[in-house]
Amino acid sequence: MEKIEIGADRLHYPMPCSLIGANVDGRPNYLTVAWFSMANPKPPYVMAAMNKSHYTNAGVKANKTFSINIPSAELVEKMDYCGLVSGGRADKSGVFETFYGKLETAPMAVECAFNAECRLVQTVNLPMEELFIGEIAGAYCEERYITNGVPDMRKINPLLLLMAQKMYASLGPDVAPAWGAGKKLMK
Amino acid sequence: MEKIEIGADRLHYPMPCSLIGANVDGRPNYLTVAWFSMANPKPPYVMAAMNKSHYTNAGVKANKTFSINIPSAELVEKMDYCGLVSGGRADKSGVFETFYGKLETAPMAVECAFNAECRLVQTVNLPMEELFIGEIAGAYCEERYITNGVPDMRKINPLLLLMAQKMYASLGPDVAPAWGAGKKLMK
Numbered sequence: 001m002e003k004i005e006i007g008a009d010r011l012h013y014p015m016p017c018s019l020i021g022a023n024v025d026g027r028p029n030y031l032t033v034a035w036f037s038m039a040n041p042k043p044p045y046v047m048a049a050m051n052k053s054h055y056t057n058a059g060v061k062a063n064k065t066f067s068i069n070i071p072s073a074e075l076v077e078k079m080d081y082c083g084l085v086s087g088g089r090a091d092k093s094g095v096f097e098t099f100y101g102k103l104e105t106a107p108m109a110v111e112c113a114f115n116a117e118c119r120l121v122q123t124v125n126l127p128m129e130e131l132f133i134g135e136i137a138g139a140y141c142e143e144r145y146i147t148n149g150v151p152d153m154r155k156i157n158p159l160l161l162l163m164a165q166k167m168y169a170s171l172g173p174d175v176a177p178a179w180g181a182g183k184k185l186m187k
Numbered sequence: 188m189e190k191i192e193i194g195a196d197r198l199h200y201p202m203p204c205s206l207i208g209a210n211v212d213g214r215p216n217y218l219t220v221a222w223f224s225m226a227n228p229k230p231p232y233v234m235a236a237m238n239k240s241h242y243t244n245a246g247v248k249a250n251k252t253f254s255i256n257i258p259s260a261e262l263v264e265k266m267d268y269c270g271l272v273s274g275g276r277a278d279k280s281g282v283f284e285t286f287y288g289k290l291e292t293a294p295m296a297v298e299c300a301f302n303a304e305c306r307l308v309q310t311v312n313l314p315m316e317e318l319f320i321g322e323i324a325g326a327y328c329e330e331r332y333i334t335n336g337v338p339d340m341r342k343i344n345p346l347l348l349l350m351a352q353k354m355y356a357s358l359g360p361d362v363a364p365a366w367g368a369g370k371k372l373m374k
Contacts, residue, residue, distance in 0.1 A: 168361070
């Protein structure tokens with residue numbers, strides 16, 4: 001073993017990219033967020049860590065709703081722009097066309113391949129971030145991104161952030177079946 | 188716009204794959220976890236949602252430590268096996284060679300390209316999951332996975348779970364620079 005100790009400042013993995021939407025001061029705003037994940041299966045909860053300095057956080061807390069939008073690689077410039085510029089300094093309401101679902105206050109970006117509107121369930125206060133936990137109330141997708149009734153990652157072509165390399169990457173080829181590849185090791 | 192409403196049971200995105208390590212009843216145990224993320228930059232916090240039914244959870248709570256290990260694609264069978272079989276039914280302590288860092292009770296898998304040992308900071312109780320928030324206390328990597336002092340995703344070749352497709356995929360080509368591609372849209 002040749003493990004060396006490196007900086008403990010970060011977890012290194014490919015971070016999935018999203019745009020988190022919220023109405024702030026009555027206007028839709030979208031923030032690039034790569035620190036999010038599913039959190040619970042039933043009911044379906046998501047979690048997203050958002051720096052307290054972000055303009056978007058106030059909208060999430062005021063409306064108690066937010067959206068998670070998954071953009072395709074072709075939206076990389078607009079997605080990156082939403083992480084470079086604060087909604088407090090520039091009006092980002094026109095970057096994407098907005099639609100609303102049943103929650104009525106969670107703006108979703110039409111151009112993004114998959115959209116989920118969420119009801120805020122809990123906010124966990126961390127040193128620099130607010131961790132928003134939300135329940136998915138509605139999910140939306142265009143027919144062209146769907147295969148066998150579910151959103152197809154091959155059609156969506158999502159982005160992954162390689163944070164240390166400051167690079168967005170795409171999804172690569174299939175490797176092996178999940179809940180399958182390991183069966184040969186079962187006794 | 189041709190958005191259709193689909194099942195609101197899940198968020199669809201490429202989920203990064205990890206093995207979470209904990210000592211349970213004095214033995215190292217590794218669980219496949221794709222619902223995790225960075226949570227705070229300073230101090231560096233991670234968060235991971237783990238179903239309450241999992242054997243590993245008791246070890247995290249007992250020791251107040253756990254590890255996050257990022258496997259390369261070549262470990263796909265062992266990684267999948269750790270998600271198929273509970274440590275309560277099979278002894279998974281021999282699936283990987285284990286090493287320990289400064290926390291002494293967070294087992295890390297030698298074969299995994301990147302390892303982080305974490306001190307449990309907070310546990311959030313969700314309906315079916317426990318959300319563990321931990322501070323990274325130490326990080327380890329082999330020299331062969333490092334470029335310019337940081338772990339290189341191109342050398343690590345990590346796995347992404349496409350949950351609806353029940354498939355593990357690899358990382359694809361670079362698309363555009365992060366904190367760069369969107370600059371042309373700034374006024």
